[in-house]
Amino acid sequence: MANLSEAYESAPVQTHHIIPLDFQSVNHVPESHSWSNSDDSLPVQSQPLVNCEQISLPIIDLGDLDASKMMGQACESWGMFQVINHGIPLTLFRDVESEARAFFSLAAEEKMKALRSPSGVTGYGVARIAPFFNKVMWHEGFTIVGSPVDHVREIWPERYHRFCEVMEAYQKAMKELSERLLDLILKSLGTPEEHIEWLPSVACQGRLAPCTALQLNSYPPCPGPTQVIGLAPHTDSYLITILHQVGNINGLQVLMEGTGWVLIVPLEGAVVVYVGDMLHIMSNGLFPSMLHRAVVDNTRHRLSFAYFYGPPADSSISPIPRGCPSQFRSMTVREYIEMKAKDFKGALSKIRVV
Numbered sequence: 208m209a210n211l212s213e214a215y216e217s218a219p220v221q222t223h224h225i226i227p228l229d230f231q232s233v234n235h236v237p238e239s240h241s242w243s244n245s246d247d248s249l250p251v252q253s254q255p256l257v258n259c260e261q262i263s264l265p266i267i268d269l270g271d272l273d274a275s276k277m278m279g280q281a282c283e284s285w286g287m288f289q290v291i292n293h294g295i296p297l298t299l300f301r302d303v304e305s306e307a308r309a310f311f312s313l314a315a316e317e318k319m320k321a322l323r324s325p326s327g328v329t330g331y332g333v334a335r336i337a338p339f340f341n342k343v344m345w346h347e348g349f350t351i352v353g354s355p356v357d358h359v360r361e362i363w364p365e366r367y368h369r370f371c372e373v374m375e376a377y378q379k380a381m382k383e384l385s386e387r388l389l390d391l392i393l394k395s396l397g398t399p400e401e402h403i404e405w406l407p408s409v410a411c412q413g414r415l416a417p418c419t420a421l422q423l424n425s426y427p428p429c430p431g432p433t434q435v436i437g438l439a440p441h442t443d444s445y446l447i448t449i450l451h452q453v454g455n456i457n458g459l460q461v462l463m464e465g466t467g468w469v470l471i472v473p474l475e476g477a478v479v480v481y482v483g484d485m486l487h488i489m490s491n492g493l494f495p496s497m498l499h500r501a502v503v504d505n506t507r508h509r510l511s512f513a514y515f516y517g518p519p520a521d522s523s524i525s526p527i528p529r530g531c532p533s534q535f536r537s538m539t540v541r542e543y544i545e546m547k548a549k550d551f552k553g554a555l556s557k558i559r560v561v
């Protein structure tokens with residue numbers, strides 16, 4: 208996604224919206240992080256942050272002959288599903304976990320050496336959506352677009368190779384999985400392949416690179432978990448997100464119409480796949496891009512890895528013609544990312560035409 212950098216450069220973030228709290232040095236929730244009585248409010252304030260309802264998301268076996276149909280149904284009804292038999296070795300998840308833990312357990316001043324720049328994408332920092340809220344999230348992250356080498360070498364001049372190799376292997380595996388999943392999801396929509404030249408299955412030599420990013424999320428244990436929010440409610444921007452939740456620590460919640468916030472309990476070995484805004488647009492609103500958030504634990508350090516996959520930066524996205532009027536105008540991936548970086552809550556409604 209190196210070629211999307213300009214979209215982010217056009218919306219630089221102030222340094223205080225990048226530097227995370229030094230979590231190791233606090234034993235109470237500072238006012239800046241206490242969301243309990245803030246105007247931002249937690250959108251559905253009446254909903255408990257913890258002990259909320261749990262749901263069983265559809266679990267789809269990638270080897271199932273009906274996988275495409277099942278994915279289409281899950282995307283339509285839930286905006287998400289879990290995948291098993293995805294072919295990603297458990298050892299790869301463990302390697303990413305061990306590198307992520309090595310990084311996030313460093314002292315704050317060490318992690319600061321890998322800080323994201325105000326107009327950059329790769330590096331250490333709080334979530335990009337931070338400027339849109341008055342309160343600060345109980346979260347630190349490491350975003351990787353392309354290679355993290357320049358940032359990690361600052362910290363580990365001797366052993367940065369290992370971190371980079373593991374992240375590269377994970378990005379490669381996630382890219383392949385994203386493309387398999389997208390082929391199946393788009394098939395379920397009856398997409399005429401020749402209309403989408405960037406589709407993996409139509410891939411030809413010289414194909415433009417898709418926009419991808421890997422986000423390592425860290426939610427340190429919190430002395431007041433009900434006062435804080437790990438990641439504030441948001442939808443993801445690209446086509447699909449593949450999320451791996453480390454261990455059996457609950458955290459991911461999704462806002463379901465009529466029910467409220469529900470917990471997506473981690474399932475060992477499975478990944479959660481969700482529809483992002485661009486797939487919502489392509490499906491002409493048929494597949495919802497769900498609002499989701501992360502809550503934190505009071506004793507355990509939760510990690511999650513989110514991989515975002517989108518079309519090449521200059522390709523245009525628009526609803527796939529399926530006989531109904533288009534709900535969205537077409538725009539390039541770059542334009543959409545720029546809009547969302549400036550107005551993350553209003554971007555989708557700005558391009559809605561009906």
Ligand SMILES: O=C(O)CCC(=O)C(=O)O
Pocket residue numbers: 422424438443450452458459460499500501510511513
């Ligand atoms: O940590 C989680 O469960 C959610 C992460 C997420 O939504 C994101 O990185 O966009």
Ligand SMILES: [Fe+2]
Pocket residue numbers: 441442443499513
């Ligand atoms: Fe997300």
